[in-house]
Amino acid sequence: MKMIKAALASLALACAMTTGAFAAGGDVEHADVEFSFEGPFGVYDRAALQRGLQIYQGVCAGCHGMKFVAFRTLADKNGPGLSEDQVKAFIAEAGYEVEDESGELIPAKTYDYFPANKGAGAPDMSLLAKARADGAVHIYSILTGYTGEEKEVAGTTLYENKAYPGGWINMAPPLWGDDVEYSDGTEPTLEREARDISQFLMWAAEPTMIERKQAGIRNIVFLLIFAVMLFFVNRRIWANVKHPE
Numbered sequence: 001m002k003m004i005k006a007a008l009a010s011l012a013l014a015c016a017m018t019t020g021a022f023a024a025g026g027d028v029e030h031a032d033v034e035f036s037f038e039g040p041f042g043v044y045d046r047a048a049l050q051r052g053l054q055i056y057q058g059v060c061a062g063c064h065g066m067k068f069v070a071f072r073t074l075a076d077k078n079g080p081g082l083s084e085d086q087v088k089a090f091i092a093e094a095g096y097e098v099e100d101e102s103g104e105l106i107p108a109k110t111y112d113y114f115p116a117n118k119g120a121g122a123p124d125m126s127l128l129a130k131a132r133a134d135g136a137v138h139i140y141s142i143l144t145g146y147t148g149e150e151k152e153v154a155g156t157t158l159y160e161n162k163a164y165p166g167g168w169i170n171m172a173p174p175l176w177g178d179d180v181e182y183s184d185g186t187e188p189t190l191e192r193e194a195r196d197i198s199q200f201l202m203w204a205a206e207p208t209m210i211e212r213k214q215a216g217i218r219n220i221v222f223l224l225i226f227a228v229m230l231f232f233v234n235r236r237i238w239a240n241v242k243h244p245e
């Protein structure tokens with residue numbers, strides 16, 4: 001009993017400390033935004049992922065690489081769901097190339113990966129959404145969190161941003177709301193673009209999230225059925241044993 005109490009006390013302490021730590025970094029303001037993939041039954045919105053891919057390609061790829069994401073995964077059923085021909089067309093249109101054994105540049109194949117970073121200082125995007133607490137909301141909040149203020153520090157321009165820790169980010173606002181012409185005809189507002197790229201980057205970092213959720217639900221259903229079965233088996237086994245009066 002003593003041990004349990006001690007364990008509970010340290011658990012409570014740990015919780016208090018972690019929430020304290022989050023609160024301490026609390027000068028960031030997160031936007032109030034929800035995504036289709038949240039919750040135990042949530043799934044990615046395929047159309048949003050395809051639009052997000054357009055934003056990544058058209059805007060972010062100039063600085064942010066995505067070196068752990070293979071082109072072929074753009075065909076994932078629970079992801080952007082492109083056809084194989086669409087993946088090939090995407091690579092060809094973007095002009096992605098890789099080196100062959102002799103060091104010569106050849107057109108990338110579907111099993112190749114997005115290139116690594118080009119811009120100095122811009123983090124790779126493959127895992128960004130997972131590396132930050134509440135990743136998609138964090139990314140959305142930064143993209144919509146610019147105040148319009150700028151300042152020069154040691155020759156670098158910093159941009160005030162309500163969602164960035166410290167309040168100043170070394171990235172000019174990348175989105176304005178008219179940055180791409182969506183091929184599905186959606187009107188590109190800043191919020192729409194920010195939502196789509198945030199969802200796309202969540203998928204890039206967590207491509208199997210949906211499969212894992214579905215497996216989890218299957219396991220729970222199985223365990224429930226199993227528990228009911230055990231209950232009846234148990235009753236049967238003990239059915240003939242008389243209870244003491």
Ligand code: HEC
Binds near residue numbers: 060062122197
């Ligand atoms: C001109 C280059 C450039 C472009 C284009 C660009 N970024 Fe950035 N981005 C940067 C740099 C540099 C940083 C690091 C900022 C810092 O350290 O203050 C950064 C940081 C970020 C961060 C913060 C990462 C963190 O540490 O939490 C996010 C989110 C982000 N970029 C998203 C995007 C998205 C989404 C796009 C496309 C819509 C984009 N960026 C386009 C250069 C760029």
